[in-house]
Amino acid sequence: MSIEQLYRTRAKELLSSGEVKMVIGYGAGSNKERRRxxxxxxxxxxxxxxxxxxxxxxxSGYLLTEGLLSDEKRVAVFLRPEGVRALNVLAAEAQLxxxxxVIIGFDSPKGELKAxxxxxVEEFTALITALKEITPETAGEEQLxxxxxxxxxxRFLFWQEEFSKCIxxxxxxxxxxxxxxxxxxxxxxQPQWVNTSxxxxxxxxxxxxxxxHLSGRCVECGNCDRACPVNIPLRLIxxxxxxxxxxxxxxxxxxxxxxxxxxxxxxxxxxxxFIL
Amino acid sequence: MTKILFADKLxxxxxxxxxxxxxxxGPVQRTNSSMYDAVKSASELDLNLVLADRxxxxxxxxxxxxxxxxxxxxxxxxxxxxxxxxxxxxxxxARACDASGLAxxxxxxxWDYKDEYWFQRRNESVIVTIACTKADEFCxxxxxxxxxxxxxxxxxxxxxxxxxxxxxxxxxxxxxxEAFKKVADLLQEGSDPAAATVxxxxxxxADACAEWLKNPENFNSHFWKEISLRxxxxxxxxxxxxxxxxxxxxxxxxxFEGIRRKNWDSCSFALFTMHTSGHNPRSTQxxxxxxxxxxxxxxxxxxxSANSCSGCGRCTRECPVDMGIxxxxxxxxxxxx
Ligand code: SF4
Ligand code: SF4
Ligand code: SF4
Ligand code: SF4
Numbered sequence: 001m002s003i004e005q006l007y008r009t010r011a012k013e014l015l016s017s018g019e020v021k022m023v024i025g026y027g028a029g030s031n032k033e034r035r036r037x038x039x040x041x042x043x044x045x046x047x048x049x050x051x052x053x054x055x056x057x058x059x060s061g062y063l064l065t066e067g068l069l070s071d072e073k074r075v076a077v078f079l080r081p082e083g084v085r086a087l088n089v090l091a092a093e094a095q096l097x098x099x100x101x102v103i104i105g106f107d108s109p110k111g112e113l114k115a116x117x118x119x120x121v122e123e124f125t126a127l128i129t130a131l132k133e134i135t136p137e138t139a140g141e142e143q144l145x146x147x148x149x150x151x152x153x154x155r156f157l158f159w160q161e162e163f164s165k166c167i168x169x170x171x172x173x174x175x176x177x178x179x180x181x182x183x184x185x186x187x188x189x190q191p192q193w194v195n196t197s198x199x200x201x202x203x204x205x206x207x208x209x210x211x212x213h214l215s216g217r218c219v220e221c222g223n224c225d226r227a228c229p230v231n232i233p234l235r236l237i238x239x240x241x242x243x244x245x246x247x248x249x250x251x252x253x254x255x256x257x258x259x260x261x262x263x264x265x266x267x268x269x270x271x272x273x274f275i276l
Numbered sequence: 277m278t279k280i281l282f283a284d285k286l287x288x289x290x291x292x293x294x295x296x297x298x299x300x301x302g303p304v305q306r307t308n309s310s311m312y313d314a315v316k317s318a319s320e321l322d323l324n325l326v327l328a329d330r331x332x333x334x335x336x337x338x339x340x341x342x343x344x345x346x347x348x349x350x351x352x353x354x355x356x357x358x359x360x361x362x363x364x365x366x367x368x369x370a371r372a373c374d375a376s377g378l379a380x381x382x383x384x385x386x387w388d389y390k391d392e393y394w395f396q397r398r399n400e401s402v403i404v405t406i407a408c409t410k411a412d413e414f415c416x417x418x419x420x421x422x423x424x425x426x427x428x429x430x431x432x433x434x435x436x437x438x439x440x441x442x443x444x445x446x447x448x449x450x451x452x453x454e455a456f457k458k459v460a461d462l463l464q465e466g467s468d469p470a471a472a473t474v475x476x477x478x479x480x481x482a483d484a485c486a487e488w489l490k491n492p493e494n495f496n497s498h499f500w501k502e503i504s505l506r507x508x509x510x511x512x513x514x515x516x517x518x519x520x521x522x523x524x525x526x527x528x529x530x531x532f533e534g535i536r537r538k539n540w541d542s543c544s545f546a547l548f549t550m551h552t553s554g555h556n557p558r559s560t561q562x563x564x565x566x567x568x569x570x571x572x573x574x575x576x577x578x579x580x581s582a583n584s585c586s587g588c589g590r591c592t593r594e595c596p597v598d599m600g601i602x603x604x605x606x607x608x609x610x611x612x613x
Contacts, residue, residue, distance in 0.1 A: 165307070170510070197526070197528060198339045229515065
């Protein structure tokens with residue numbers, strides 16, 4: 001049986017036994033390359049589920065849809081390892097109770113689909129810990145290496161050019177499972193902490209705020225990068241920050257649901273006198 | 277015999293327009309994304325794009341526009357206005373959907389208050405549209421009663437020659453004629469045939485959709501929730517849309533000194549209709565998506581006799597969760613049968 005078939009059956013069982021009230025997965029998109037998030041509430045609809053290597057978006061953000069988990073019923077969700085990490089971060093930040101989530105795990109290293117064992121976050125701990133070990137080498141972003149070699153001035157120009165395209169839609173924020181605040185700091189106007197306009201200053205402010213606020217929280221799912229309508233390579237910023245946080249604090253976001261958030265912890269013997 | 281602009285003369289035209297003081301603008305490729313932007317020579321233009329990622333509207337209605345500077349002291353309040361930047365411009369290589377989008381928005385920006393920023397730029401811009409000989413699966417101008425060679429909103433229409441060597445020139449307005457007079461000696465009379473425009477299949481029945489939307493019973497249909505469950509409210513569809521025109525007025529700076537700006541806004545955002553009390557009449561994403569569709573295909577046509585959509589397809593092309601106007605109107609077409 002294909003993994004897709006297997007998971008359709010599993011989804012059917014979960015729904016018909018009443019174990020979950022909804023399955024969040026992927027369905028066919030408007031063309032052959034596209035997949036779209038799908039919300040299934042009855043066993044009969046489970047045949048609409050699609051699973052292949054084109055299912056790349058991280059669906060964990062939908063779990064925080066207002067009211068979804070407030071009845072304490074369970075929801076099943078298709079997740080890649082990044083998605084499971086996202087669940088841990090959200091749980092560590094008290095945004096959801098992982099007991100309410102049934103994971104239908106999969107991955108597609110080198111384009112080949114594979115099922116992942118387990119249905120609760122704890123069962124993925126070994127897998128996630130292994131990711132921590134291999135991440136820096138395998139990330140292999142050529143562009144990142146190029147940027148590292150630049151002088152500070154060149155690097156500034158590179159990002160200035162990229163950020164000049166930003167139209168301040170905040171699609172990057174909306175697509176990110178970690179950006180769950182009902183009222184983001186950039187939407188506050190009394191006082192207005194961050195310029196709302198898409199001029200140079202406003203764009204730098206936003207993108208720097210985003211980078212910092214996601215440091216140690218970003219699970220590198222790539223949702224933001226894919227959502228950006230002007231294709232700013234946001235993943236490079238996330239990658240860089242993830243490396244910094246790993247090297248400085250040995251912190252790999254989303255290893256457990258009780259992990260201490262790196263931005264919210266302070267130690268008296270910290271070698272720095274200021275943040276980060 | 278028709279007037280022909282051969283491609284090898286385009287650079288001289290650009291030079292001529294520029295030396296006549298016009299800013300020449302056209303579709304260009306920037307890092308990983310394309311847009312309409314000013315160019316110094318024809319070689320910078322990318323006329324092979326099906327359509328620039330970003331729409332033409334930002335040339336007339338930029339994402340952020342300073343309106344006035346304010347300064348408040350104990351004794352007085354001083355304000356100084358930012359006038360709309362002026363100067364003649366020629367936009368070479370627009371697409372019919374983008375040019376139409378501008379014409380669709382004209383009555384809106386001139387309705388109860390005449391938006392000087394929009395009209396100053398509109399009056400000083402010559403729009404040279406190139407008829408499309410290729411399209412992608414998301415293009416849907418024909419579903420909106422437009423076509424790859426619609427003239428709506430354009431001053432000049434160029435039809436690509438079959439031999440790919442240039443364009444037949446159709447002068448549509450005095451403003452267009454005036455601009456092409458400047459390059460009259462660079463044009464030639466010829467009988468080279470024009471290439472056929474691309475055929476864009478109709479995807480939905482816009483009239484039937486309008487009828488369905490007008491029926492008050494459908495306002496509370498379950499359909500709205502089902503079709504928009506996956507919308508994350510990112511606003512890309514509105515920001516890239518050539519006809520979406522909502523903006524927000526923001527004071528940037530402090531209480532006593534700063535700049536008042538007009539910035540894009542989007543009905544997809546949760547804050548769009550949020551009241552100071554905290555109450556939000558469009559509290560769910562489905563209510564916001566319904567608003568977007570209702571506005572474009574019901575309220576706007578009711579007021580200005582045209583759909584607020586030119587079928588460019590950007591909303592579907594760029595949506596991170598594969599939604600868009602196309603699917604919604606296709607589904608409404610089915611419901612209205
Ligand atoms: S910042 Fe981007 S890559 Fe990181 S978790 Fe958010 S959406 Fe995913
Ligand atoms: S998605 Fe891209 S354009 Fe939109 S705010 Fe984020 S970086 Fe800017
Ligand atoms: S329809 Fe798509 S592009 Fe538009 S706001 Fe929703 S998710 Fe974003
Ligand atoms: S609604 Fe979509 S198809 Fe219509 S003009 Fe706007 S972006 Fe283009």
